[in-house]
Amino acid sequence: MMQESGTETKSNGSTIQNGASSGNHLIECSLREVRSNGETTSVEIGAADLAHLQQQQQALQVARQLLLQQQQQQQQQQQQQQVSGLKSPKRNDKQPALQVPVSVAMMTPQVITPQQMQQILQQQVLTPQQLQVLLQQQQALMLQQQQLQEFYKKQQEQLQLQLLQQQHAGKQPKEPQQQQVATQQLAFQQQLLQMQQLQQQHLLSLQRQGLLTIQPGQPTLPLQPLAQGMIPTELQQLWKEVTSSHTAEETASNNHSSLDLSTTCVSSSAPSKTSLIINPHASTNGQLSVHTPKRESLSHEEHSHSHPLYGHGVCKWPGCEAVCEDFQSFLKHLNSEHALDDRSTAQCRVQMQVVQQLELQLAKDKERLQAMMTHLHVKSTEPKATPQPLNLVSSVTLSKTASEASPQSLPHTPTTPTTPITPVTQGPSVITPTSMHNVGPIRRRYSDKYNVPISSADIAQNQEFYKNAEVRPPFTYASLIRQAILESPEKQLTLNEIYNWFTRMFAYFRRNAATWKNAVRHNLSLHKCFVRVENVKGAVWTVDEAEFQKRRPQKISGNPSLIKNIQTSHTYCSPLNAALQASMAENSIPLYTTASMGNPALGNLAIAMKEELNGAMEHTNSNGSDSSPGRSPMQAMHPVHVKEEPLDPDENEGPLSLVTTANHSPDFDHDRDYEDEPVNEDIE
């Protein structure tokens, strides 16, 4: 385990550096992944100890093999067609991904949506790398599917051509050929269906393995903070940036195979597909609607006038509004102006964020409604209110179903020192409202991931989530206590204030008070880093940062994956790369997502998170900066940021902002929506 992750770090190290220099290592990875047909997969997954991940990989391998077979068959069909003298789409094997035209707009690849990815992450089952791999696999699948669909579409056209020819040329004995094509198409349709099923199975298996806990009617709640800070003007600004930075970024990444597959969004080369990938169905239901490729492909032309990117004679590509006389010219325009390039993908990504934000907004409002209804006891009288428990706030409604699942849902019993009600935070250590029904009372007290940075990222992102959901925060008590103290204006708190912070920040600590309060006291006494200071009004607790840093390295040495990501993100500096990184994070690494969205509320916990990362950094970087007392390693890294981040101050929403601002930007804390806590000063 340790050794594995160690090698992983090293092997990734080179990748990081590549990425740092070229800014495209993800692309390269993706391509490599696609080309080598999975051979690199095992390398990519460092923590292959997760059994289900391996299963997942196997499933994907199988799926890809099947897809390859299908591709071969497809090529045979092409060859047959060529023999028959028809003009056929030209594709070659070597670069399947690069040849995908952009015009197929009506398809719904069954990719894991970013939301689902987020959920997976929040369950802390997968490391970002593993997710990356999954993503890449998904992309490979999707690309292949795309090609198949494309080919299928062309076949359709050819068939029509043939028919036309026959009609014009009279009844010529071409029927055998036509039949052949027809049967080919039939077979092809079946293949497509198979593929759809495969991907669905893939998703199902994900769900089965607990990697995905999305269930119908369950919006992906934990995403809430994701785009909270996103206001329309910001979005517009983003657009501007994305558009303007186009030329700059072109030079950066065009040379490299111009195929950026680092995100699910991007991988859908056709711009209009973005909306499909993040289609509300997929994200809110978790049950990806299976659109039969047949219908979509067949009806492509017919449905052309309802093209989501075309309306009123205007291209509705965000920020475009080019006038297109008819649909044909629109298609031309689409293919020429919005082809697969960095700009389009970036725009795609922004659009994705927009949609996400809207979805989140919707989810929030729903949640609000739910809370209101719950508050008004609508729940008891109107069972319809409960079927959509959007948040754990409504976990009351779970008590019935979850009674067998988790003692956590028991009423507040602080005085009864019964078995520590450790919630189901373990296996999938973040519980989504739904998963709570499923997961049994895993009594393992500490998950192996208990202190893993990934959780830290998670917590930062899902601060709101932890506030409402009774999910055990993946921090040590010491970290949390320190966090609470550092957040206070005077950097000192009484024990009671610490208690209050805990309960305010984490729903989890609103119950089992006896247990965790004891633990808090225990930690305060035990750790030298907590210093008791006699005060006028009693004793307060402070943090001896030096002592705290001393004991950090031990904590999270386990997970270098995030470190890699952090470092990677540090090295990106161009706006586009920042955007790419952000959106990549969006799909696979929640940490930066939140930051990139500039959610002002994550400041405080971000600090804790940062500290966790610090520990990791310090530990892994054996060169490790003699972390001077009171200074976190992250601070030592600051110059790097400053140097490499030539972005304007507003660029705080960039992927780096979390790290950058966590400790040093008072502004960051000002906007927090914490009710009773006075706005605290910056640290140190």
Added chain:
DNA sequence: CTATTACTAAACACCA
């Protein structure tokens, strides 16, 4: 296998 760390539980002391 050992050492370390974190967590839980609990006993105990002190004090207002």
Added chain:
DNA sequence: ATGGTGTTTAGTAATA
């Protein structure tokens, strides 16, 4: 006497 606070010990689990 009681509850809050603080200290300490013991046992368990995970990890390096």
